[in-house]
Amino acid sequence: MVGDVLGAxxxxxxxxxxxxxxxxxxxxxxxxxxxxxxxRLLALTGRDPGWRRP
Incomplete structure (x- = not known):
């Protein structure tokens, strides 16, 4: 499912x-x-997948 969204x-x-x-x-x-x-989806949209709330 995430793969479909990633492709789109x-x-x-x-x-x-x-x-x-x-x-x-x-x-x-x-x-x-x-x-x-x-x-990879988060990174594609400009978000840091490793981000955590301080």
């Missing part, structure tokens, strides 16, 4: 960035190799 957001990401909805893609270590689909 991959197509929508450039438009989302132009509209200010998504930030720049967050760089994942090793280019995302070994990252979960959910972490």
């Amino acid at each position: 957001f991959g197509k929508l990401a450039p438009t989302g960035r132009q509209m200010g909805v998504f930030g720049a893609e967050f760089p994942l270590p090793d280019g995302g190799a070994g990252a979960s689909e959910f972490d």
Whole structure:
């Protein structure tokens, strides 16, 4: 299921960035190799998958 959303957001990401909805893609270590689909989705939308509330 997350993989489906990841694929769709991959197509929508450039438009989302132009509209200010998504930030720049967050760089994942090793280019995302070994990252979960959910972490890759967060990174694609400009969010840090490792962020934790202080």
